[in-house]
Amino acid sequence: MSNAQLTLIIIGMFLVTYSVRTVLFASAHKAHIPDWLNKALKFVPISVLTAIIAPMSLTNASGLLLTLSNPWLVGALTCLVVGLFFQRQLLTICVGVMVFFVMKVFVVA
Amino acid sequence: MxxxxxxxxxxxxxxxxxxxxxxxxxxxxxxxxxxxxxxxxxxxxxxxxxxxxxxxxxxxxxxxxxxxxxxxxxxxxxxxxxxxxxxxxxxxxxxxxxxxxxxxxxxxxxxxxxxxxxxxxxxxxxxxxxxxxxxxxxxxxxxxxxxxxxxxxxxxxxxxxxxxxxxxFAMVATFISIVTPYLKSVPYWGAFAVAIVASVALREMPNHLGLIMATLMAVTTGYVLDRGNAQNASQEAKHV
Structure with a gap:
C-alpha cells in the first residue's frame, strides 16, 4: 500500500472512531435521554464487561473449556467468589491473578 | 493540586x-x-x-x-x-x-x-x-x-x-472485581447470566458483533427484570 493510502486509512479510522465516541457527548447539553433508556443503561457496565471476558475465560480456539484444568476459568471463578464475599477490589484482583499464574505454571505446564 | x-x-x-x-x-x-x-x-x-x-x-x-x-x-x-x-x-x-x-x-x-x-x-x-x-x-x-x-x-x-x-488475565480479574459489587439483585444477576451465555454462544460472529448483541440482550434482560420488580413492588404497595 502507498503512503497516501495508509494516511487515508488512519484519517478514516480516526473519523469513525472519534465520531462514535463523541457524537452524544457533543450534543450532551441538549440531548435528552428518556427515563426508560436511563433505566436500561445502568445495566451496560455489567453486561459489556461480562460479555468481553466470558469468552476469554470459558473458551479457547477449539471450543468450550469448562474444566478445572483451565487456568482462565479457575482464576475467573476465584475472582467471582472472592469479589462476592469480600467486596474488596484489590484483594479480588490479587487473589485471582495469583491463582491464575500458579495454575498456569504448576498445573498446566 | x-x-x-x-x-x-x-x-x-x-x-x-x-x-x-x-x-x-x-x-x-x-x-x-x-x-x-x-x-x-x-x-x-x-x-x-x-x-x-x-x-x-x-x-x-x-x-x-x-x-x-x-x-x-x-x-x-x-x-x-x-x-x-x-x-x-x-x-x-x-x-x-x-x-x-x-x-x-x-x-x-x-x-x-x-x-x-x-x-x-x-x-x-x-x-x-x-x-x-x-x-x-x-x-x-x-x-x-x-x-x-x-x-x-x-x-x-x-x-x-x-x-x-x-x-x-489481569484485565479479566479487574472486570470481575468491577462486576461483583453490582451482583446484589435479580436484574443484575439476570444481565450477568445472559451476558455470559450469549457472549460465548455468539463469539464467532465477525467484528465484535457477538459482543454487541450479547450486551444488548443482557441489558434488555436486566431492564425487563427490573421493570417486573418495580411493578410487583407498586402492586404490593397498593394492597397495603
Missing amino acids: KTLRHAQRGAIASIPMIIGGIPFGLLFGSLAIANDLSIWFAIAMSSIVFAGSAQFVALGLIAAGAPIWVIVLTTFVVNLRHILYAADMLKFVKHLPLKLRLFMGFGLIDETYAAVRPMYDMGSANKDTGHKVYIGSFFSFYLMWNVTTIIGALAGELIPGISQWGLE
Missing part, C-alpha cells in the same frame, strides 16, 4: 488493566512491523486512532489487501459499542464545557469506561471530580498504549511469546 489527586485516583484504578493491556500494545507494534508497515504507521495508529481491537482488525485487513472503505467501515462496527458507553456517561458529563466533552470523548475506551463508570455508582466520583478521575485514567492508558506500541515495533521479536504469558 486537588485536580491532580483525582487524576491520580483514576490512574491508580486503571493499573491492573494497564498491566493487562501491555502485551496487546507490544503485540500491535510488533505485528505492524511484521506486516511490513513502518513504525510511523504504528505510532500514528496508536496515537491518532487509539482503538485497541480496531487497530488489530485493521492490520489483518491491510495484510489481506482489503479496500480502504472496508477497513474504515469495519472500524466503525468494531467501535460501535462505545456509543453505549457515551449514552451511559451522558448524565455525568452534560454539565461540562463542550471542549472538555470533545476531549473526553477521544479517550472513551473500554478500560476507562470500566474503571471510571462504576466509581460514580460507588460514590468515589461525582459531577465535580468525575472528569478529573476520567482524564487520569485516559492519560495513563494513552501513555501505556503508545509506549508499548513503540517498544513492540522496535523490539517485538526480542520478547518471545509475551502474548502467551497470560498478562491479559
Whole structure:
C-alpha cells in the first residue's frame, strides 16, 4: 500500500472512531435521554464487561473449556467468589491473578 | 493540586488493566512491523486512532489487501459499542464545557469506561471530580498504549511469546472485581447470566458483533427484570 493510502486509512479510522465516541457527548447539553433508556443503561457496565471476558475465560480456539484444568476459568471463578464475599477490589484482583499464574505454571505446564 | 489527586485516583484504578493491556500494545507494534508497515504507521495508529481491537482488525485487513472503505467501515462496527458507553456517561458529563466533552470523548475506551463508570455508582466520583478521575485514567492508558506500541515495533521479536504469558488475565480479574459489587439483585444477576451465555454462544460472529448483541440482550434482560420488580413492588404497595 502507498503512503497516501495508509494516511487515508488512519484519517478514516480516526473519523469513525472519534465520531462514535463523541457524537452524544457533543450534543450532551441538549440531548435528552428518556427515563426508560436511563433505566436500561445502568445495566451496560455489567453486561459489556461480562460479555468481553466470558469468552476469554470459558473458551479457547477449539471450543468450550469448562474444566478445572483451565487456568482462565479457575482464576475467573476465584475472582467471582472472592469479589462476592469480600467486596474488596484489590484483594479480588490479587487473589485471582495469583491463582491464575500458579495454575498456569504448576498445573498446566 | 486537588485536580491532580483525582487524576491520580483514576490512574491508580486503571493499573491492573494497564498491566493487562501491555502485551496487546507490544503485540500491535510488533505485528505492524511484521506486516511490513513502518513504525510511523504504528505510532500514528496508536496515537491518532487509539482503538485497541480496531487497530488489530485493521492490520489483518491491510495484510489481506482489503479496500480502504472496508477497513474504515469495519472500524466503525468494531467501535460501535462505545456509543453505549457515551449514552451511559451522558448524565455525568452534560454539565461540562463542550471542549472538555470533545476531549473526553477521544479517550472513551473500554478500560476507562470500566474503571471510571462504576466509581460514580460507588460514590468515589461525582459531577465535580468525575472528569478529573476520567482524564487520569485516559492519560495513563494513552501513555501505556503508545509506549508499548513503540517498544513492540522496535523490539517485538526480542520478547518471545509475551502474548502467551497470560498478562491479559489481569484485565479479566479487574472486570470481575468491577462486576461483583453490582451482583446484589435479580436484574443484575439476570444481565450477568445472559451476558455470559450469549457472549460465548455468539463469539464467532465477525467484528465484535457477538459482543454487541450479547450486551444488548443482557441489558434488555436486566431492564425487563427490573421493570417486573418495580411493578410487583407498586402492586404490593397498593394492597397495603
